[in-house]
Amino acid sequence: MTNTNADRPSYGAEHAASVNLAVGKRARARSIRPLQDLAPYLWRHRLDLIGAGVFLLLAAAASLAVPLAFRGVIDHGFVAGDQGAVDRAFLGLGVVALLMAVFSAGRFYFVSKIGERIVANLRADVYDHLLSLSPGYFTRVSTGEVLSRLTVDAAMVENLVGSTASIATRATITLIGASVMLAITNLQLAGLLILIIPAMLGPILLFGRRVRTLAGAAQDRIADASSTASESIDAIDTVQAFGREDDMRVRFRTAVEKAFEAARRRIGARAQLTAGAISVMFLGVALVLWLGARSVLAGEMTPGALAQFVLFAILAASNGAMLSEVWGDVLKASGATERLTQILAETPDIAAPASPIALPDPGRGSIEFDRVCFTYPGAGERSALRDFSLRVQPGETVALVGPSGAGKSTVFRLLLRFYDAEAGRLLLDGVEARTADPRDWRTRFSYVSQDAHLFSGTAGDNIALGRPNANAAALEDAARRAEAWAFLEPRGGLSAPVGDRGKALSGGERQRLALARALARDAPVLLLDEATSALDAQNERYVQAALAEARKGRTTLVIAHRLATVLEADRIVVMDAGRVVEEGDHGALIARGGLYARLAAMQFMDSSPDLAR
CATH class of the missing domain: 1.10.287 (Helix Hairpins)
Incomplete structure (x- = not known):
């Protein structure tokens, strides 16, 4: 009855590795066609886009007017020897400079605003879509790679929209204008x-x-x-x-x-x-x-015409060089856009049907697996569940036990609609899983994982994750019933900080806070995945007391490896190779001398000699 979890790299290591691959090594796209996917985002802010275009044209025109102003200074001032003409020419040059400054500032404001807004919207859309994707997607794409797309790739798009595109457009306009003026000049x-x-x-x-x-x-x-x-x-x-x-x-x-x-x-x-x-x-x-x-x-030609020609030549050459420099950035941003839109193009494996069937209200917590078969994607012919059948009555506590790989966690993943069965039926309160809306289905479950995942913030924030609309009194009540208030109250109660991923709390405290979150949700079915496996004896007593409170009035399925949890179950279901091989209470299964008896003898013989009887 042991459970071996595959080692996973830590978040920091995984994210750092992904950034190591991403930063500076993002392959360029072969074309700029993927940039077309940004058109809907640009259209949402078309007024800002028009403003940016107007200021961009005006700024380019002002820069092209500078050589003309210099020509006036030279031809009508210096050469003619007319001080008044010199004054008027320099006044005109000053006006042009001021206009160029104003137009450039307007261009910078609108272009930067569009870049920030579009990338913010794109990031939000990608993140929203990621939350809708099934866990199967994250078995194909690492979390670090997804995060690098939200950071590195999004930054490339921001650089394109908020800077590179403006530079390229301005350089193109200036290059064309300067070339035309060069031909007109000489x-x-x-x-x-x-x-x-x-x-x-x-x-x-x-x-x-x-x-x-x-x-x-x-x-x-x-x-x-x-x-x-x-x-x-x-x-x-x-x-x-x-x-x-x-x-x-x-x-x-x-x-x-x-x-x-x-x-x-x-x-x-x-x-x-x-x-x-x-x-x-x-x-x-x-x-x-x-x-x-x-x-x-x-x-x-006149001296002013020569000066004008030289300035236009410098404008043409410098803007031509600028275009060649930014082209590589445009292609990289095109590749980044493609990678982000690839996420948006992903479709969830588990989606609501066109006309979902509503679950009974209130929920009773009746569960039935009817000859369910399931194989994880990429697992070949190795099935996780094979003709798995199980009925759980409302309010019943059922312990799932068995060797590693028996399919216990798969039962929970199917119940939570992370995956759907390939064959057979899964019913909740008489409604078949595929006919229900996954989000509505999941509201009927409270889930406590072995790792007790917590989020940075306060204890109240984490408990409220189970029931966002709960008031402070309800959250405190959940903490008390989960035996968590004793350690929360001295630290500020619901305002107690839990640290990054709950690191400010001990393992037992994190587990009790996760139980409080489940209690606050108050769902008809409670799923407990190894809730006490990593706890010492004292913390296990606290958590077991909280579990007894949590099981009241609701159906409970628990992946059980610890003796105390097994003995408190109404029924023990023994699984092996994706099937139910035995079921009954502890005494009957020990007397049968089958798989459960062998597992119990290996794990519990030292702690309780009576178990082998």
Whole structure:
């Protein structure tokens, strides 16, 4: 009657490992088609989108007006020697600068607001949908991977909508506008510049690709350091118990040094990129200036026209380079969007039928398994339940016992509609499971797991999880009946903090608080999964007293391995290989000398010699 739970990595380790794979290593999409899935989110905020577009166009127009203003300063002021013209030209330049500042601020506000709003909505939608998915989904996709999609991938989408898309659009508009103005200013020099620009952009693209590669490597090393820190902090008790603090310090410092070295290489490549970009840019500008100066001396163009041409050339080249830089971010964001929408495209394995049958109200707690067969996804032909039949009367307490893998936990998972049977029928108060709404079905059950999962916050918050609309008096009553008020009252009662995942409480206290949550729910069926398996004798007495209170007036199924729980059951159902092989009370099953007697002899012989009789 032992139960072996498969070891699972801790949350910190699992999440750190997923981020280690995610940060800086998110594969790019091959196209931007997945970004179409963001259209509904953009449409919800179309007024903000229109505002952003208007300010974006105005900001681009203002930036294109700067070279025109400079031309006026030179041609109508400096060359003509007219001080009034100089004053008016600089006044016009100042007005343009102020307008560009206002328009840029408006663009930044609307674009950033849209980015934050869309990602908030997308994250909320993905999380809402995750809560509707069946546990089978999380056997295929790790929790850490899901969390990394909600963090890393969502951050990429936010960067795209709130920054990259604006930069790309503004750069495109400015590049087109500057190119048109170049052709208008001097068609011959514009044609020459078209031949020069690829040579100017080549080194920038080459170094830019190397910088992106090294940036990815630097992020990987940072993720390694984060993973090392997360794993050691999450298992701090184990680290200190085995005296491995120095080893962990060395591991973390090594990871930090590798991260620094990767960052240093990235900084070096970025410095080379800066030097190369500036050199190539100014060499190209110098060439255009030289040719333009000759045109000015020949009287073919004015000095202001030359200055205007140079400024438009710089705008065109810099915005062209900007577009090439952000394209990689656009593709990464496209891949991130695809991964998030993949979650939204998942359909729950357990869903309500088109016309669900309502369960009787009030519920009686009658349960029937009728020749149920079930196999976990990916388990091949190994069945968890085979022709499993069991009837539980309202108010009856039934203990499920058997060796590991007998199917006891599977019974609970089917009752809670985490999965549906492949064959046979499961009925609750005469209603077949597949015909009922899963959420309505689950309201008829209170569940206490072996791990007693608690959430950060207060004791009252955790008890209220079972009954959100309960008042403080009802929550306190549940805590008292669960033998939890004795340790809660000195700490502030319902306001007592439980710490992260209940770490501020002992194992017995967590179990009693989980029982209080079940009592507050006041459902007709109570499911107890190894509720006392990890407790010492004193805490077990407290919990057993709470269990006796919890069983009053409701049907109870308990996965029982401890003697006290087995003996208090109205009926013991012995399972093996997914079937019921024996059932009866303790004395009758011992006298039969079957599987139960052998299990009892192995587990209980030392504690109670009378058990073998």
